[in-house]
Amino acid sequence: MKHPSSYLDWYIHVPKIRHDLRSSGIADFKYNINLGETDLSINYTHGNPETARLLAQRYNVRAENVFISSEGASGQNARIIRHLAEGNRKKNEAIVEYPTYEPLLRLVQEYFPHVKRLERKEKEDYGLDVDALRRLASEKTALLVLTNPHAPSGAISNANDLKEVMTVARECGFYVFCDEIYAEFDRDTVPTAFSVDRESGIVTTSFSKAYGLGGLKLGIALADRELVDGLYTDVLNTVGNSPNIVQLIASELLAKGKQSLETHKQKWTFLKKLTEEWLNEKNLEYFPNRVGVTYWARLPIRDTYKWVNEHAIPRYSVAVVPGTFFLFKNGYKLSKSDRVRLSLGNINPNGPSLTDDLEAFEKALNTYKGFEGRRSCMSAKE
Numbered sequence: 001m002k003h004p005s006s007y008l009d010w011y012i013h014v015p016k017i018r019h020d021l022r023s024s025g026i027a028d029f030k031y032n033i034n035l036g037e038t039d040l041s042i043n044y045t046h047g048n049p050e051t052a053r054l055l056a057q058r059y060n061v062r063a064e065n066v067f068i069s070s071e072g073a074s075g076q077n078a079r080i081i082r083h084l085a086e087g088n089r090k091k092n093e094a095i096v097e098y099p100t101y102e103p104l105l106r107l108v109q110e111y112f113p114h115v116k117r118l119e120r121k122e123k124e125d126y127g128l129d130v131d132a133l134r135r136l137a138s139e140k141t142a143l144l145v146l147t148n149p150h151a152p153s154g155a156i157s158n159a160n161d162l163k164e165v166m167t168v169a170r171e172c173g174f175y176v177f178c179d180e181i182y183a184e185f186d187r188d189t190v191p192t193a194f195s196v197d198r199e200s201g202i203v204t205t206s207f208s209k210a211y212g213l214g215g216l217k218l219g220i221a222l223a224d225r226e227l228v229d230g231l232y233t234d235v236l237n238t239v240g241n242s243p244n245i246v247q248l249i250a251s252e253l254l255a256k257g258k259q260s261l262e263t264h265k266q267k268w269t270f271l272k273k274l275t276e277e278w279l280n281e282k283n284l285e286y287f288p289n290r291v292g293v294t295y296w297a298r299l300p301i302r303d304t305y306k307w308v309n310e311h312a313i314p315r316y317s318v319a320v321v322p323g324t325f326f327l328f329k330n331g332y333k334l335s336k337s338d339r340v341r342l343s344l345g346n347i348n349p350n351g352p353s354l355t356d357d358l359e360a361f362e363k364a365l366n367t368y369k370g371f372e373g374r375r376s377c378m379s380a381k382e
Helices: 006-013 049-059 072-087 102-111 130-136 159-172 181-185 225-236 244-256 258-281 304-316 353-366
Strands: 066-069 093-098 114-119 141-147 175-179 201-205 219-222 294-298 339-343
Touching: 006 102, 049 066, 049 244, 066 072, 066 225, 072 102, 072 141, 072 175, 072 201, 072 219, 072 225, 093 102, 102 114, 102 141, 114 130, 130 159, 141 159, 159 175, 181 201, 244 258, 258 294, 258 353, 304 339, 304 353
Parallel strands: 093 114, 093 141, 141 175, 175 201
Antiparallel strands: 066 219, 201 219, 294 339
16 A cells, blocks of 8 residues: 555554553454354355345445445445545545544545545534535535545534535535444434435445454445445455355344344443543543443643553553544644543443553653643543
């Protein structure tokens, strides 16, 4: 790749630590799979029909609007963005929200020579600025890339917000590509972009974050039938037919394991409550996150990247994600940021580890030479 992710490179090279507050997806889901006698020679050119049916039922769409892969949400993102870029060379421009999940930005840069940024301003609660979008868009715009809930803040775009965006998309003739992987934590709260506009909206998602199924690598997309057909053709001509085993397991979980999945997810509700109480007690500002297990928090430290890598990790074996990884404009320059993403995905919900992790986090804060002390204005946003 010409545009690799700095964040992913940093993530995999962090040394083994005792207090890992980096993962945005929950872990430790175990399930006794009983597939019975299974024909392992079968694969599908258009996805397992039963898996497509169950997913269509979940998202209230037709099975023809569901694209399934064994590449996870990240693989879906890469394939769809590339497919759209190759499909119309005249539309060589894309718009990506700012701030955003850096690997998503890099995928767009890999396939589109011109990338603009739509700022989601903190003072406006990271909402979507439709007027700014209209100024940015042109006849060369192929797609707008969003996350919902927004990564990193957790801000949710409701149906009315998305309708306004779709109006601009229709006026200018571009797709609205929305990574909704965190929406799986609460699908009743977060509408799919596809449900708002079934011609312009494209959704990618998976069950890795909300249910601990990272090892399954199930990728899901919702899009119009013509695009779904084109994506299956793309799979056929790149990696061959979709493997059946991933989709068989997905069908088993969707049909018989839904309660187990939901019960496991709910274990993190208490961890979120404890974390929010702790953040409030320590007067640390954070953006309220109704969906997911992450907190976009502000620390009394000017450069959290330096603090994490030179102090928190080596001295206290604790790590959070430095905010700078969400703040790249287009290049790779690391900006100084007082933000971090504090995440609970790796916490054992059945043990005392969260208390230990937060204590280590506080010690790493209080002993840092760049620590500015508590700010009286630091309290959770209402």
